[in-house]
Amino acid sequence: MIFAVVAIAILVTMVLAVIRALAGPSIYDRVLAVNMFGTKTTLLLAVVAFLYGRADFLDLALAYALINLVGVLAVLEFFESRVELDRESPGD
């Protein structure tokens, strides 16, 4: 019962994060929304693993917690390389 309530709370937060991803005026808003969505997915996976009583599904949450960082860092390196490029060739 308690798991269902927590799962619904996390789902609502995921909806809010998607709204920010769709509406965010700047790109950084969207990156923030994606990162937040990723953490919420990890939490949701852990709670649903308990809800379904299958404790070996926690491997997915573990995988996801590790992989989430790679996506965000890749995005930020993309920006940084773009800023460097603009600095190297101004007004190009």
Added chain:
Amino acid sequence: MTIVFALFLLSLLVITALAIVQTRNLFVAVMLLSIFSLLMAANFFVLDAADVALTEAAVGAGVTTVIFLSALTLISGTEKKAPQAGRGVALIVVTITTLLIIYATFDKPRLGDPEAPVHQHVAPFYIENTYELMGFPNVVTAVLASFRGYDTLGEVFVVFAAAIGVLFILDARTGTGPAYGMPEARGLKHHLIPKAVGGLLVPFVLLFGLYVQFHGEYGPGGGFQAGAIVATAIILYAILEGEKAALRAVPRSVLMALVVGGALLYGLVGVVCMLMGGDFLDYSVLLPDPVVGRQVGIIIIEAGVGMAVCGSLLSIFHAFASRRPSRIDHESV
């Protein structure tokens, strides 16, 4: 409870898909694709398909997003405006097809119906006989690696062909010719915190990848997931330390050896089974005890699958990431 999950996740899926199609800014599309992939992984998970959810999370959130972003550095960031002519006809065709498909779903069996045709013929055989024939509980791995071993062999060859195709198109050669001058070691070199934390994480991600590879018979896991996770670890290293350092750590020749070796290993196991008297890919003849023979056969071919997937994903990543980013306008974002 499944209905509540389905309601949230599937409607989010539709909204995200509409937003991806509608936006002309490719960077926004990549971010939304990452969310789409996570939603699909959550969907699979809620439907109790853990292996598929793990694969989707490992590939979609990590590798695919990074490859799309590397591709974005090579092109402009905005899509061309679609031609206006013919849109009315397209809308009518899509609407009619959608209505027909929705009408067709009224005839399908409900989710989990035990009388459904898909649960009648081979599925009960697999579920009932996996433990006594193979000795481990994960039915998905048993079906993938042993009962349907031919299909997985085909999949490994498809992954191999995809890697070769990308390398042909992007013309990535070994060695550093002047036309493909790798950019000076970029990467988040002067950011201490991501470097420190990321450096701490890389060995753990590798260890987790190996755990998923070898634990695939007892829990969600297997070769595909493990290959994607190990590739993610090395991509993390490339992001932190720069492309050159990553190519020094895992050179292109090693990647090619992994891809070719993985596919070969799988085929070789099949041939060895034939030489020892059984059919192609019938692992029970590998050892005197057929159950242990099947387990050994499955471990070896899963290793082959993992090697092939890891090598392919990394080759494709390096093919994109080691090109000099283009200097056409990036002001679109």
Added chain:
Amino acid sequence: MTEVFPLVIDFLSRSLMLIGALSVLIGGIGVLRMPDIYSRIHAASLTDTMGTIALFSGLMLEAGFALATFKLFAIMVFLLLTGPTATYALANAVLESGSVPAAAKLSDGDDFKGETK
């Protein structure tokens, strides 16, 4: 005393999970309502950490002493390591791109670097 112990653990784990769910929800609302990117980053990251710690502690108490507890602990440690790193990298990227926090414009007589004129 020993027969009320499981009841206490139950109550504790449920309240921790509810606190976690509540903070996650507050974070979601904050990301939508805050005026500019910096305050949104602040809302998302603080509530993420709080929600992670509370929720996972509740789940660990619920699981008792099993393999699942160690896995949950590992997930929690990784989330606590990677969350603030992502926040730092994102905020750094926003700062490098030149955007000024909205709050810096509100106070008069203060330079953006924080030195008062």
